[in-house]
Amino acid sequence: DIVMTQSPSSLAVSAGETVTINCKSSQSLLSSGNQKNYLAWYQQKPGQSPKLLIYLASTRESGVPDRFIGSGSGTDFTLTISSVQAEDLADYYCQQHYSYPLTFGSGTKLEIK
Amino acid sequence: EVQLVESGGGLVQPGRSLKLSCLASGFTFSNYGMNWIRQAPGKGLEWVASISSSSSYIYYADTVKGRFTISRDNAKNTLYLQMTSLRSEDTALYYCARGITRWDYWGQGVMVTVSS
Numbered sequence: 635d636i637v638m639t640q641s642p643s644s645l646a647v648s649a650g651e652t653v654t655i656n657c658k659s660s661q662s663l664l665s666s667g668n669q670k671n672y673l674a675w676y677q678q679k680p681g682q683s684p685k686l687l688i689y690l691a692s693t694r695e696s697g698v699p700d701r702f703i704g705s706g707s708g709t710d711f712t713l714t715i716s717s718v719q720a721e722d723l724a725d726y727y728c729q730q731h732y733s734y735p736l737t738f739g740s741g742t743k744l745e746i747k
Numbered sequence: 748e749v750q751l752v753e754s755g756g757g758l759v760q761p762g763r764s765l766k767l768s769c770l771a772s773g774f775t776f777s778n779y780g781m782n783w784i785r786q787a788p789g790k791g792l793e794w795v796a797s798i799s800s801s802s803s804y805i806y807y808a809d810t811v812k813g814r815f816t817i818s819r820d821n822a823k824n825t826l827y828l829q830m831t832s833l834r835s836e837d838t839a840l841y842y843c844a845r846g847i848t849r850w851d852y853w854g855q856g857v858m859v860t861v862s863s
Contacts, residue, residue: 676792678792683854683856684784684844684853685853686849686850689848695849695851729794731849734797735806735807735808735809736794736797736806737794738793739791
């Protein structure tokens with residue numbers, strides 16, 4: 635099974651700051667066939683269902699603000715949130731879609747000071 | 748508008764069974780793979796099971812394999828999760844989600860509580 639290690643587990647920032655969340659997979663998520671990384675990022679606001687932010691490591695889902703940026707390849711991935719806003723208060727999860735069983739990172743709780 | 752609406756949850760005793768449903772609307776259900784994901788109270792997300800658009804491919808998490816069965820009825824636009832031999836650790840909010848490598852729509856979730 636692919637283990638997803640996500641860090642930090644929590645962080646608190648002031649509005650306007652930039653946030654970086656890291657996700658490391660125990661195996662490469664890069665498909666040799668199409669050179670795509672099967673890594674997604676989800677945002678879960680309090681009391682809500684998860685929402686897709688980023689898929690294939692760096693493709694922003696339609697309607698997601700461009701301050702959310704996904705990057706990385708192979709086993710190391712990053713979600714960057716630039717100019718954090720109060721509405722970004724949420725839990726963030728990475729997930730690999732490369733192979734079954736599908737696995738999530740343990741999550742990062744983002745708090746706004 | 749794409750909608751996924753789960754139902755069938757509730758309080759159930761350990762060892763008993765329960766069947767969840769996810770009614771889809773606003774898209775061609777038969778074109779999409781579907782998934783069940785759960786979240787125990789205060790915990791993170793855990794993938795449970797996936798099924799391809801034609802039910803040709805089905806996958807389960809080890810934690811539910813042999814006890815849960817995912818299925819779908821494309822004529823009824825409905826995804827199912829039959830859960831048997833329920834355990835206290837199956838207590839969670841169960842979500843259905845659309846897609847294979849991109850879970851772009853999620854339901855609001857249905858709560859399953861396993862307790863005597």
